[in-house]
Amino acid sequence: xxxxxxxxxxxxxxxxxxxxxxxxxxxxxxxxxxxxxxxxxxxxxxxxxxxxxxxxxxxxxxxxxxxxxxxxxxxxxxxxxxxxxxxxxxxxxxxxxxxxxxxxxxxxxxxxxxxxxxxxxxxxxxxxxxxxxxxxxxxxxxxxxxxxxxxxxxxxxxxxxxxxxxxxxxxxxxxxxxxxxxxxxxxxxxxxxxxxxxxxxxxxxxxxxxxx
Numbered sequence: 001x002x003x004x005x006x007x008x009x010x011x012x013x014x015x016x017x018x019x020x021x022x023x024x025x026x027x028x029x030x031x032x033x034x035x036x037x038x039x040x041x042x043x044x045x046x047x048x049x050x051x052x053x054x055x056x057x058x059x060x061x062x063x064x065x066x067x068x069x070x071x072x073x074x075x076x077x078x079x080x081x082x083x084x085x086x087x088x089x090x091x092x093x094x095x096x097x098x099x100x101x102x103x104x105x106x107x108x109x110x111x112x113x114x115x116x117x118x119x120x121x122x123x124x125x126x127x128x129x130x131x132x133x134x135x136x137x138x139x140x141x142x143x144x145x146x147x148x149x150x151x152x153x154x155x156x157x158x159x160x161x162x163x164x165x166x167x168x169x170x171x172x173x174x175x176x177x178x179x180x181x182x183x184x185x186x187x188x189x190x191x192x193x194x195x196x197x198x199x200x201x202x203x204x205x206x207x208x209x210x211x212x
Contacts, residue, residue: 002078003028005039005046005071007054009061013201015094015113015140016168022065023058027079030071032098034121036144036174042071051082058091067094068110074101083107100126104134111138113170119153120146120174132161139167143194146174151186158194169194 005026012022026039028046058066066086073079074097086093087109094111097103100123103112114131117123121144141163143154154171158164171194173183180198187196 001048001050002054002076002082003046004049004054005042007057009063011201011204012065012067013199013204014142014172014197015111015170017065017092017094017111018197018200020065021061021063022067023061023063024067024069025054025058027068027070027073027076029075031075031100032072032117032123032126034117034123034144036121036146036177038175039071051078051085054082055085055089058086064090064092065094066091067096069096072098072101074103074106080105080107083110098123098126099131100128102128102134103131106134108136109138111140113140113142115142115144116154116157118143118146118150120150120177124153135167137167140170141167142170142172142197144172144174145183145186146177148186150174151183151190154194155190155192164193170197171195172197172199175199 005028008024012018012020026042028042030043083093084107087107094113096113099114099116106112117126145151158169163169173180184196187194
């Protein structure tokens with residue numbers, strides 16, 4: 001039994017799996033309150049669902065990609081066997097987590113996206129450094145950049161923990177805080193090897209997007 005905020009089918013807008021049709025399972029509840037959070041409705045809203053009910057919803061769509069997101073999915077222990085079940089049925093599963101909860105028991109075949117919180121998020125002290133013992137080649141690190149300070153902090157974090165060249169490092173401009181061009185220019189000027197990403201889903205579904 002899991003408390004679920006919503007289940008929906010859309011285009012994956014982030015990570016190295018960007019662009020793939022994906023079923024998103026958003027859990028209810030979060031232990032952080034990031035300044036830029038765009039899913040505050042997931043803090044409390046939701047209802048309890050059996051895992052088989054969720055599986056039936058997922059099977060309605062002809063995709064192998066499933067993204068577990070939140071909130072913070074790892075607040076609910078039942079998410080671990082649910083991800084195991086998805087993997088056993090040959091789904092390609094990604095987990096979006098802040099890294100503030102242990103990933104030790106996450107199925108190694110799940111692509112863990114560690115959304116490391118930067119200073120301007122207001123939650124920079126939340127990262128559980130023991131999680132670095134449990135990362136694998138599938139793991140990706142995401143940093144939402146709100147300012148020059150966030151950019152430099154993220155670069156130092158990756159250097160300090162020797163992440164560059166070993167893992168996919170994703171920098172995202174904080175929506176409404178810094179522009180995509182500004183972040184692109186910072187990456188180039190600093191010779192960073194981080195991969196810039198934008199929230200593709202916001203481009204597709206925004207009211208002013210062509211064809212919507």
